[in-house]
Amino acid sequence: MYQKELLRGSTETLLLAVVAEKPMYGYQLVKEIQRRSNGYFQFKEGTLYPALHRLENAGLIFGAWASATSGQPRRYYSITEAGLRHLSTKSEEWRSFAHAVHSVLQPATG
């Protein structure tokens, strides 16, 4: 349950972080996040698309149709300038939060 809540709060930041590197389509994003987290983040795949569309409506990413090598048309998402700024802010917030949690959880020394 706790893991689910954490994932819900961080989904959009995770998506931004992944598309910041290169344009990706939905299925590729799911696989990439699973790979990088060693399977820790297991999306209900359908929830990914509403999240992507929310980010697109907010102007943080944009989607464009392109044909894959197989000829299958896919919608590739890329990050925008506003998305990069947002990602930077969120990453900083997350680092501060993680550092604070870690400081509280680790046994007191000295």
Place this chain on the structure above:
Amino acid sequence: MLDIPEYVSFLEQRLRIEPQKRSEVLSEVWSHVMERAGELRQFGLPPEVADQHAIRDFGDPKSIADQFYAAHSTGNATSILLAMAPHLILAAIFVLHLWTDYFWVAAALAVATLFTVGAWRRGLPLWTYPWVGYAVLLPALTMLLAFALIGYGLIQHIQYRSAPLTWWSYALMALWIPIATAITVMAVRRAVRHDWIVVSFAALPVPFLTLWFFALHWHGGVLVPNLIRTTEVDSATSSIFLALAVTTALFMRVGHRLWRVVILAVPSPVLAVVAFVFYAQSVANFDIFVAFTFSAGFLLSPSLFDRMVRRAIPRYLSRLTYPTAPL
């Protein structure tokens, strides 16, 4: 159990977003589920099992449709302002006492029509519906007026062997009726394909405008506007349009569908009743009740057409189940 085409069809029936975006979403979903199923087949799963796995991994279509609705229905500041604009323009026209000046009324209608034509070409995003509402009012009202005038002319002709207008005026009106009906029906059909709620959203000012026309009639009709065009009455009318603009902003901002229905069913009828009481000055409680019920009923009535226009969900789909347990 649903197969992949049925699953996508099931989702399509529940997606209440702009038609253009709906087809994009369905293409993405189709492509995703097919790729997942193909990958599972390559791992050696039998085709049916692979398809069921892919569907299960994608998730419950009802929940996904709700999430898409929330993602696509909440307006940003610009779209909210654009949606409020027609009500604000009318508020300005009334507060400046310009509504009897043909130039300003024609200019406002021309702007609404231009916006509607432009919006139609861009797939009618949500913020355009208040504009569409005012633009469609013109053919809808002139169609009703033409019916009334033709009917009145017919009665006069039967009784006195003469009609108040020339024959070619009646011919033009008879020609206009099917054109105006076609424009109105086309606009309503296009909107209902998006979502019945947006038809009600476009029709938000209609209950108030209907009562306003009645009020004009009580005060001698539109041709003797000075009876009603006092500073006090025009300021009150202007306030009603401002309140409609606020209601529009709330509607655009709230992403949850149920709250949108509440916003449609309550504030606009309340405003119509307030205007009714103000214009008529002394009205019975029963009349207020009738005015409120009529207004709320009118605004919720497009839900009745929803199933008629939208392709009905095939019975076999509603009987099929979506796999939730591990396979």
